[in-house]
Amino acid sequence: MPVPSAPGGAAGPATPPAPHITRRGLALAGLATAQFMVVLDSSIVNVALPSIRRGLDLTPAQLSWVVDGYLVAFAGLLLLGGRLADVFGRRAVLLGGLTAFAAASALCALAPNGPVLVGARIAQGAAGAVMAPAALSIVMTLFPDGPDRARALGVWGGVSGAGGIAGVLLGGVLSQTLGWPWIFVINVPVALAVGAVVLVSVRPFPAAGGSFDIAGAVTVTLAMAGLALGVVMGSDAGWTAPVTPAALVLGLAALAAFVALERRAARPLVPLRVLARPRLAVANTIMLLLGATAAGLFYFLPQYQQNVLGMSPLTTSLTQLPIALTITAGGLLAPRVAAVLGVRLALTTALAWLAVGLAWLARADPHARFLDGLLGPFLLIGAGLGTAFVYVTTLAVAGSAPGETGLVSGLVNTARQMGGAVGLAALVALATATGTPAGTGTPAGHQPNLTAAFLGAAALAATALLLSLTSALHHPAPTAASPLLPGQRTST
Template identity: 40%
Template sequence: MKKDRGGAVPAPARAAEGAADGGAPVRGLALTLLSACQLTLVVDASIVNIALPSIQRGLGFSDTGLSWVVNAYTLAFGGLLLLGGRAGDLLGHRRVFVAGVALFTVASLAGGLATTPGWLLAGRAAQGVGAAFAGPGALALIASTFEDGPRRSRALAVFTVAASAGMVAGLVLGGLLTAWASWRAVLFVNVPVGAAIVALTPRAVRESPRREGRFDLAGAFTCTVGSALLVYGFIRAAEGGWSAAWTLGAFGAAALLLALFPVIEARARQPIVPLRLFGDRDRVGALLMRLLLTAAMSGMLFFLTLYVQGVLGYGPLATGFGFLPTTIALIAASRAVPWLLPRYGPRPIMLAGAALCAVGMVWLTQVAQASSYLTMILGPVLLFGAGTGLVSVAATFVAMASVAPGESGATSALLQSMQQTGGSLGVAVLVSVHDATRGAAELDGMRGAFTAGAVFTAGMLAMALLAFRRRPAGQGRAGSHI
């Protein structure tokens, strides 16, 4: 190691050396940066929701166009995740991660400066592209930075809490920034965070080895376009109904492309998503649990926000703070998972988490005009937060267990694709049920929507019972290989 004139190792070299040997301070900084990135990416899917009325007044959006302030980000993020994961496997996860965060940061600045609707939508779409390349790399870098065992378990728990809490944190932060500054602040807030991540990541995080290979172009096309069309179909279903021409067309094209995808991947020499990842029963169960959990949670948050503001009369800021117990319960439950998983395996943890979510959602089906926050909201959000903490952390552990280093990006992208697709699915289904059941009373529609959410949680219970293998305490792949 080259030293300066005084015989000391220069600071940048010491940082790089620490990253190479995984020193504790550098690992802590790495976990902070990667978790902060994931929190920011998930927050951006919901942070603009409370600011939408201000955005509409400021830029003159139509009612139809306004929804695309959210959808442009969701569509680009969800559609490009698998491509972003494979890019990291081939080119190096740190390199692709930093590039994705840089694009996300520049796009956030551009969106905050927007003076026309088209400008803002372009910025939101570019944010989604950056997020799709940064997100899989963040989780893959957690796996490569922290060795197997308790240290990785704790790191994965922190990372997953950041990802799961982001949906609620976005509502709180959006309310604060919109009330105290302006709608532009919900985009500008990403800039210092992103700049810090770009500057510090090379000093704290090792680069993963580059893999020899090339992109599977046919697989990249079918999975990217098919995923984007699937998310778009759910968006259109929520806006125009399941029988609308655009909805049916999007779902039909998505079904065709996604059906071709495994055929192409089976023949590809270097597939964008190795099909052997689906040969593990527990991993498939973890991915589906993540899908169902996010579907239930996104739909619940959507309609609870409407209920708390429209029926209980809370303002945007008070509404955001009303969801804080969800995050508190989520963090508390998630801290137990690294201790429970090696002893009991994923099945009882998934069952307990799914049961808590189911009880919370069934409780919400009883909403009434005379209900209060303490009698109708606090209990369900605490239960749902605790259940989410158990399921999301355990699902991440199981999905990432025993994954080859060259496939960590693809696996990370699959897990995050389930989250993005589940969010769109949950809102689309619950909005459709709400519209079909509300009749003359708005609360009838909300009760119908929460009933549909309870069906998702029942699916989680069934999945936890059927998909995961039974294991004696202290044994099993999930506990011993993570």
């Protein structure tokens, strides 16, 4: 599953581990588990969505905010989270994030209705945006360049992939056996255990002090929330309903305010001069489209499998494992493929696989079987997503000036989450507007048009494919300061 990634910008200069850590192996295990939990929580909820909708009697728009609330908060606060870790101390911020994440997870499990659940999911996303960069910054600081850092980041990447796979499987197991609240309950003991490990294995980091761009974080989060809310409410309450234009105007006004603030800020959250670079602008746009595609796919796919094909949550989880496994395998094999094809051609190929897989899925009928109706598109989709995410990040970072690699990585990861939040809202609006009205004898009342949703996701992937062909991804060539993955070429 595509999952949230912490920005590299939070990491400070490499320093010897001795002053800060007493048990390196134990500390890495605890920090990696924190990342595992953030990844798990973004994937475990998808399979349980139909059960959540039935349990709390949610409308399609309300259900979408169970996912979008998390994404909006995570994306809007991700870069700020890294800065908070520097200003107030990385261990302290990580422990605070873990505590908030555990509390928000408990509230999710106890939520009596949709609004409470959405509010708790927003709190989860905010806590995750603090946890992930703080944990990664500790890893990057404590493990110096060389084999130690390579091994630590290998563990980090492996844990991220494992979190996506575990989320797919546990989402079905827990929601079918114990009930959907348990997908959130599981976070509480894990967060408390991770906090205990961090307390005994990582010594406090000195706080760097200084200021941070809280106004930028607030306005960009309001912009995403307003645009996502406006798009969803347009199809749910109507495009002329007062809440729809009000939300859209709020989103656009907040976006304009964000741009104005970033131009004047002494330490802007997002330096606009960096965003203006053609290569990075195209890469960020492609990543935004990929985030939208992935969020929409994994939101609608469990509904198709359970509400249309009649699968149980557990069967849904098991049949989605090929996607999770090929995403992980694709990420691991991406450098080898790029060494043969070049990064740009490899990206184009991956996006073509993704678009074809989604279009194929859209053609599946209500009686599709796993082996001859779903497995083929699942493998194409997984391979396309798993490799495309790696290549877009690689092309974005290539050519960055010394000291900017972390910032650029953070921007690309933020674009991914922003795309997921706003793109999911757009696909929900499309599926709802073209769906089946209540009272026609279909299961569970109003049904979204899942074919339209999958075709919309395929169109997003096709748009990303067209952008990958632009000349902006050719120049500037990568510099020695920010090389591509080992053995890769930029073009064919």
